[in-house]
Amino acid sequence: xxxxxxxxxxxxxxxxSFLPILHVGNYIGGALRFALTQADYDKEVSLLPIDDKPxxxxxxxxxxxxxxxxxxxxxxxxxxxxxxxxxxxxxxxARLTELGCGWDEHRLWSHYYxxxxxx
Numbered sequence: 001x002x003x004x005x006x007x008x009x010x011x012x013x014x015x016x017s018f019l020p021i022l023h024v025g026n027y028i029g030g031a032l033r034f035a036l037t038q039a040d041y042d043k044e045v046s047l048l049p050i051d052d053k054p055x056x057x058x059x060x061x062x063x064x065x066x067x068x069x070x071x072x073x074x075x076x077x078x079x080x081x082x083x084x085x086x087x088x089x090x091x092x093x094a095r096l097t098e099l100g101c102g103w104d105e106h107r108l109w110s111h112y113y114x115x116x117x118x119x
Contacts, residue, residue, distance in 0.1 A: 027106055030114040033061075034071055041112065045073045054078060054090045058097050060117070068098065072105065072113045079105050079113055 060070040101119030
């Protein structure tokens with residue numbers, strides 16, 4: 001009877017212990033994908049109007065029905081501020097994109113972020 005409880009407990013502990021490794025691997029994979037194709041993103045960003053502030057561009061890589069992932073260029077870096085501290089102009093612009101559902105961002109470099117969208 002004791003071994004019946006030990007095996008599921010051990011499996012759960014192993015899975016929970018593996019999650020941080022999975023998250024790091026996920027970030028490294030996304031950062032590598034971005035690094036290999038950054039020139040393409042830079043070209044798209046260069047087409048954004050200079051007078052259009054804030055300048056935000058989303059590159060959605062897709063995902064599951066309930067979550068997707070991609071790159072966000074934000075020259076104001078407001079995406080990295082604590083939720084609720086973004087300017088009204090930024091929120092108004094973001095509301096019309098995948099960011100309108102919320103986001104979980106991880107800074108890459110040069111105003112680029114690896115982002116998960118929960119919708």
